[in-house]
Amino acid sequence: MMTFNHSCIIDDDPISVFGMKRSMKKVNFSKTIEVYHNGQEAIDGITAMVAAGQKIPSVIFLDLNMPIMDGWEFLENFTKIPNTNTDYVTIFIVSSSVNPRDIIRAKEYSIVNNYILKPIQPKDLLKVLSEIKAQ
Amino acid sequence: MAMVDKELNFINYSSIWFEELGIQKGDIRGKSFFEVVPNTPRIFKNILKNCLKQTDVTKIEQQHTLPNGSSQWYKWRVKPCKDREGNVAGLIISSENITRLKRTKELLETTENVARIGGWELDLLTNKIQWSDITKEIHEVPLSYVPSIDTAMQFYKEGEHREKIRKLIENAIEKGESWDTELQIVTASGKDLWVRAKGVPELINGKIVRLFGVFQDIDTIKRAELENEIIVERLKIATAAANVGIWEYHLWDNTQSWDDRMYALYGVKKESFTKSFEAWLSCIHPDDKEKVLLEIDMALRGEKEFKTKFRVVLPSGDIRHIKAIATLQEDKAGNRIKMIGTNWDITELINTQLKLDKSQESLKGSFESSAVGMSLVGVDGSWLDVNESLCKSLGYTREEMMQLTFQDITHPDDLDEDLEYLQALLDGKSDSYQLEKRYFHKKGHIVYIILTVTAVKDISGNVSHFISQILDITSRIEATKKSNELLKVSKSQNESLTNFAHIVSHNLRSHSSNLSMLINYLMEEEDEEERKELESMILDASESLNETVQHLNEVVSIKTDIQDQLQDLNLLEGIRSVVKNISGLLKDRKVQCKIDINEDEKIKAVPAYLDSILLNLFTNSIKYCSPDKPPIINITAKKTGDMVTLEFTDNGLGIDLDRHGDKIFGMYKTFHKHKDAKGIGLFITKNQIEAMNGKIQVRSKVNEGTTFIISFLSANTTIK
Structure with a gap:
């Protein structure tokens, strides 16, 4: 079983984050899991990592509805972080929205790999792992 | 001797x-x-x-x-x-x-010379023919010329002329008949010439021995005569075609002579007409008799030319309109001998004129009473006439309108197009045009119209004036505008409804998915510590779900159809009441409130909504106040037109409008990292304001403060 070094959760709902982390641990998804509570925090954090020369998370689970900076804004801003090798990063949108508009919009971003409906379950994570492995 | x-x-x-x-x-x-x-x-x-x-x-x-x-x-x-x-x-x-x-002979010869009359004779015994000098001259032969019977005949023009003279000579020789006729000869130089040929046979002992006669050049006269005949014929045809009758009134014996057309005009039979002046007068319509008699008298006295119109009553009872012109003729001594003149039938003309008058009258009538604005416009753009409807549409009196040109009242942006079309009419490129344009009412507001302009041409085909029809569509345009606005409102309402449905679904799903996830974990968790933590999380999740449902209730309770619940409320009193309710909070946070509102300012509002709106604004300002400065809230209001505009300003954190401007009033949009930010307050506020026909806008600078600008309907405003 392959395991990622760094992964990251961007979600403002603490229960949702708790569930995600628990599922990830269960499938041994990655060595470290970084948690940000909104887009702005995540951008700031990742920018700091890049500046410090650290490796940024290779898998990001992104919620859409968040205060201050929502998921969409994060997507716009993430690609603008200087010196980021975005090819190396895979983003999964994790949302409870079943609005088709959101699902279609998510597909417009090449950096977004898939759209996962909440609650996220271990089998979803296993699927993600196998997909990335195939690539 | x-x-x-x-x-x-x-x-x-x-x-x-x-x-x-x-x-x-x-x-x-x-x-x-x-x-x-x-x-x-x-x-x-x-x-x-x-x-x-x-x-x-x-x-x-x-x-x-x-x-x-x-x-x-x-x-x-x-x-x-x-x-x-x-x-x-x-x-x-x-x-x-x-x-x-x-002397007599000399005179005769001179006469002969002048009248170009020549003589000739034919001795039947010797068959010798003699021509006088003039005769030779007429034939254009030298004086030495000696004619013979054959050569003499050859001078007559071939065909009917030569044939005729041959017969006449035969008749004279055989029957002793003389002749006097007009024939054409061809002279020695080849010229066609009309001559009068006269011949008399001479009888001796019952035997014709000699023919003699005269020969006269009548070419000029004959040609003039023939020309005259053609003219007369033409005149005849013309008078016949024009249905013109010619009459003469002989003043001395009181009779009249009529040509055939006169009888036809009066429908009288030639045989039964007595030709007296009275007979003519009896044909004239009783109502016109007196006038005609007067006109004749005046003409006879030389006071006025006889030129009149009258009606004649035909034997069938039909009435015919006659136009008559006559002149007086005098003899050499200057005595008036007759009136000579023409009559012609102008019934059709009169009837056409009557029809024209009638249609003009009806046009005038419909022009005046038309509900559509109408005007007659000269080629220079000035009004020739305007109707009541047009004046009414534009708020001017007719006198005021006539002082203006259409250019004066046309919206400047629409003038060029109109003038362009008008020029095309003047150039004959089209006969009419239609366009939608704007006029200015006397009071200054815009009147929307559909203008139809038709060119009227004179007999020579030039544009004499224009007929304009002006359909006032202001109410239609206003209605369209209103329905467009309604469409916009319902579209945005529909959009927000769809949006709302998705938000509801999202929020309910996020809580329910959390709950189901937590319950799943709880079921498989054996560690007691972990289970406790999971249970408290389940409690939080169910509380969040409850809160969300409450929010949704609040949103759903905003009715858009609250027009009948609108009341006239004193704005200052409304604000004071909210301030009083949250005075504890304000005091606790040391908020300074400056309220500058006219005591009499009244707005149309639902009391509960106004309360909720103001409360939300206050709590927002307190919630997002700056940690570095004491909070200050400024509230002002002023009336503009039908609206009262309230400005609610704080010196708090502010909102980055470049980033969030389009979402600030959206549902579940939060912009600050604040534990109480739910993203529902401004959404509800906006919906409540709009339900009361108001508007809300925002002005803000990060770390400087935020101003909400809210407009309410002023009291006493009638709601459209």
């Missing part, structure tokens, strides 16, 4: 001789002829001497100048007389004054 001897001395004489020749009476015997008869031409002496040698009578016609200076013609007959031995002894001379005869 006188006798002279061989030496031409008088032997004897008659007394008349003296008188005749104007010689002094006395004994002239033995005196020489030339001594006695003065002024005898020299040549006469030779003649007389010559006579002595002759036996026959010699006739001489000679002109003499008498002692009194007058000139006389004499015809002399000189006959030699013989003695017993038969020798010539002398001359018997008789003289006859032929002056008168000679």
